[in-house]
Amino acid sequence: MGTLLIHGGRVLRPDMTVVDADVLVDREAGDIVAVGPDLSGDETLNADGGLVIPGLVNAHTHVAMTLLRGHADDKPLDRWLREDIWPVEAALEPGDIEAGAELGVLEMIRSGTTAFADMYFEIDRTAAVVERAGLRARLGHGAISAGKSEAAARADIEESVEMARRFDGAADSRISTAVMPHSLTTVTPDLLSLAAEGAADAGVPVHYHANETADEVDPIVEKRGRRPLMWAQDLGLCRESDFLAHGVHLDGDEIDLLAETGTGVVHCPASNMKLASGMAPIQRLLDAGVTVGLGTDGAASNNDLDLFDELRDAAMLGKLAAGDASAVAAPDAVRMATAGGAAVLGIDAGRIEPGAAADLAVVDLDAPHLTPDHDLVSHLAYAVNGSDVRHTVCDGQVLMRDREVLTLDAAAVMARAERRARDLVARAD
Amino acid sequence: MGTLLIHGGRVLRPDMTVVDADVLVDREAGDIVAVGPDLSGDETLNADGGLVIPGLVNAHTHVAMTLLRGHADDKPLDRWLREDIWPVEAALEPGDIEAGAELGVLEMIRSGTTAFADMYFEIDRTAAVVERAGLRARLGHGAISAGKSEAAARADIEESVEMARRFDGAADSRISTAVMPHSLTTVTPDLLSLAAEGAADAGVPVHYHANETADEVDPIVEKRGRRPLMWAQDLGLCRESDFLAHGVHLDGDEIDLLAETGTGVVHCPASNMKLASGMAPIQRLLDAGVTVGLGTDGAASNNDLDLFDELRDAAMLGKLAAGDASAVAAPDAVRMATAGGAAVLGIDAGRIEPGAAADLAVVDLDAPHLTPDHDLVSHLAYAVNGSDVRHTVCDGQVLMRDREVLTLDAAAVMARAERRARDLVARAD
Structure with missing residues (x-):
């Protein structure tokens, strides 16, 4: 399966500082292999203008x-x-x-x-x-x-x-x-x-x-x-x-x-x-x-x-x-x-560093409510919401790319849930 | 300037009920003229799958x-x-x-x-x-x-x-x-x-x-x-x-x-x-x-x-x-x-009905976090966030259409704010 490169973003480190860095992921092992400048990998996920955070x-x-x-x-x-x-x-x-x-x-x-x-x-x-x-x-x-x-x-x-x-x-x-x-x-x-x-x-x-x-x-x-x-x-x-x-x-x-x-x-x-x-x-x-x-x-x-x-x-x-x-x-x-x-x-994740599970999200910072960028950790706590997430990766696999979930058919899931919910409440009445 | 028709959505009424209805706006006067089924107007704003709420x-x-x-x-x-x-x-x-x-x-x-x-x-x-x-x-x-x-x-x-x-x-x-x-x-x-x-x-x-x-x-x-x-x-x-x-x-x-x-x-x-x-x-x-x-x-x-x-x-x-x-x-x-x-x-707005100012927003309901639709007022209070807004209208004019703000250049505004903010903080130090 090779490697996945999360390229061009800023990265939230475990000590809550932020650096410009790429993140290299071993897709087979599902782990982060390296965090640093100018890495290369087999497949690339574009994180330009984004902040890479632990999932x-x-x-x-x-x-x-x-x-x-x-x-x-x-x-x-x-x-x-x-x-x-x-x-x-x-x-x-x-x-x-x-x-x-x-x-x-x-x-x-x-x-x-x-x-x-x-x-x-x-x-x-x-x-x-x-x-x-x-x-x-x-x-x-x-x-x-x-x-x-x-x-x-x-x-x-x-x-x-x-x-x-x-x-x-x-x-x-x-x-x-x-x-x-x-x-x-x-x-x-x-x-x-x-x-x-x-x-x-x-x-x-x-x-x-x-x-x-x-x-x-x-x-x-x-x-x-x-x-x-x-x-x-x-x-x-x-x-x-x-x-x-x-x-x-x-x-x-x-x-x-x-x-x-x-x-x-x-x-x-x-x-x-x-x-x-x-x-x-x-x-x-x-x-x-x-x-x-x-x-x-x-x-x-x-x-x-x-x-x-x-x-x-x-x-x-x-x-x-x-x-x-x-x-x-x-x-x-x-x-x-x-x-x-x-x-x-009890999972070995929650931090972007080599050895941790490759569970991460890329937050799109290019939005009025995330401007200016005095402090990105403050933004994560007080201003980011879920709609700002551009990519989601878990266990080294891309689950969402450019806001499109790859592992589930979103329209079908929503339609089925809507139908099931109506029937359920009608049945319970 | 003629009329603007907000077409095909559901409408939040002042009594907090929701109906399928169009909303017709007099752009010159900036007022809502009619709320009801099958209206027609000079220009149309598509509210399919959306909820029309007061701004x-x-x-x-x-x-x-x-x-x-x-x-x-x-x-x-x-x-x-x-x-x-x-x-x-x-x-x-x-x-x-x-x-x-x-x-x-x-x-x-x-x-x-x-x-x-x-x-x-x-x-x-x-x-x-x-x-x-x-x-x-x-x-x-x-x-x-x-x-x-x-x-x-x-x-x-x-x-x-x-x-x-x-x-x-x-x-x-x-x-x-x-x-x-x-x-x-x-x-x-x-x-x-x-x-x-x-x-x-x-x-x-x-x-x-x-x-x-x-x-x-x-x-x-x-x-x-x-x-x-x-x-x-x-x-x-x-x-x-x-x-x-x-x-x-x-x-x-x-x-x-x-x-x-x-x-x-x-x-x-x-x-x-x-x-x-x-x-x-x-x-x-x-x-x-x-x-x-x-x-x-x-x-x-x-x-x-x-x-x-x-x-x-x-x-x-x-x-x-x-x-x-x-x-x-x-x-x-x-x-x-x-x-x-x-x-x-002290403004005559805040409700979608004839005579009120045409100040309104259309919320896109087609999202997992707004499914199922048991109660749209509950969604407005507990689940909708600002990113769900598709159109914004004020005084009869469309300020945002399909998430694009028409009256301001978003990229230029963000770039200027970023620059001004940095200079300001540097000056104050």
Whole structure:
């Protein structure tokens, strides 16, 4: 397959400086081989006037929920789930999952995301989409106890472990997995422990929602006599590779626990605002040395999968949460969206340097909203949006060239999603 | 000049419903003449697959500050102003203002904004840009007492009144004006009164920053013994046409005062987050019947002029501020960005119906992040961004067609802004 040369652009380095440089990629190995001036390669991707950045990592989403984008908004979380989301999810067919996953993956490739973590159902369908679309994913079957018999809830956790075993390493290792019990409150304690054991046995992480709302934290504190993450650790969670979504309501001891155990946190600022969940203490997490990535959460609570929005939201909301305009500075936000997310997902990417995975995006800087170029890292945090991405490369393969996605038929994907979404909502009514 | 037919799209009506309809515009009068099926006109703008919406209104900005986009970020407000913004502003030349205004206006037209309110210096330069670019603006000279002799501060207010008189009604009435004392804390009380008198005499509103940070509110309460807006009213401010920017820290009596007097509020959510100023009580303002518009503030604290970001931020942050996911619903956010802003600026626009000004934008819906189309108002609030705008029309004239701005030479504007920005920062160092 030879080499791919990303030519003529500027390159964002891991230390957040920017240099004029070419990037040479080994397409067979899927790695970056060299970064520097005047390189040559077998095939060329023109990055003139562009900024080469690591592919963004969307470290927590429910990708098929793109089918429900705009289906219901502006309701309190419990009513929204009960009245709008769960009835529709109960009517989901595997073909819906595949159509929604395709739509979401298309949107992510177009906006420069090259890896994501997904918690949902029918993960064979999502895995098939990831395989042909060409990006990376850590997939898991979301298992939930609420509303199920004990046997059914146990079977659900066992399915999560079984799916994690089956798909780990799929798509030439672009797919990895995790056991995904839904949350500390929607899965029973013994099944949380079973999930942890199953994951340890399968050699994969556990991923779950935690400390998202005060309504979720307070009952645990009351019933268990300790903070949710201390209790989770007693159940066998919070191992080094594990990662949790949200972490909005955390106390100092929990932050220390996250740092000490190496548990990753996926910050979902848009979802936290839209569902009025609260403001995560992101600067405190960073100060404590916690590994933090960013996630869009599902499109039904966002409502898009453009990680540049999360980058901006993280920098903005982090300041408001800290009451300090110097908190969550632009380079920190960019790091969370790239290297931070890669670390959370356990992939050797998120940086443009030899040896790292060739997962990258080229941002077109030739636009009024990105002029003048005082500081390109500031632009990435505050002014770039997904539509500014010109090329997307993952594992050494070009997934999008000049804004045209090569691995999916965009028009067909959108038409199928539109049709599936209408039928789904009609069926659920 | 005849008529312009916006053909084949869907149209957002004032009641926030969407219909398939054409929009017929009288180009001479600059008004909408008809909205309905199967209309015909002299010239056609193709809106196939698009949503026709009122042009967005950016009701508070400092447009020339686009030259400082990314110049300095992530600092507390006082240090940022003292170390980074004021030294550069001291070195500003009229040509910089013009170059920055052109860049900002280009960005606004591209992202569907057709009217803005601007507080800055050298407003003859901004007026010239507005005149040739074709959009609407309410302009004012920002006058400040801080750091000036009493005579110089008085002269500054007098200039603000004089400029308001001179430019009101310029550019075939696309330009209106206001007297713009900078804020309740940076202009002395007697000069605030002088501004109010001058504005009343000239028949224009007063526009100023108010209640942006707690640091600004507390000293007024302490020194004057009452809330800032009660005090402002005693000085002659808070008349029906007046409008203030921010209003982050407001108590119930001040909200009532705003509603009773008809004073408009321009909510700037991105700036309030980025500078850690706080969360404005937007749902409470809406509930009280206050006229609320949205503003980007200057690009140096945002960092772009894409009002779709403010729309999303207003809906998101409004929920967080209220602790209620049903607060600031999508239709309310869209109203603030259109009819609300138009009311704040006192222009007869912000709605697609016969008799209103022909100020509108066509949003291209054919994109993965806008699929499926369960709810287009939700998409406007949560998923559309400025890059999705295909056409922009103001006062009956097409300012952008198929993403090409017709009234400005985009490449030349960007090149000039880039050069001016570099020279300016070098000069200020």
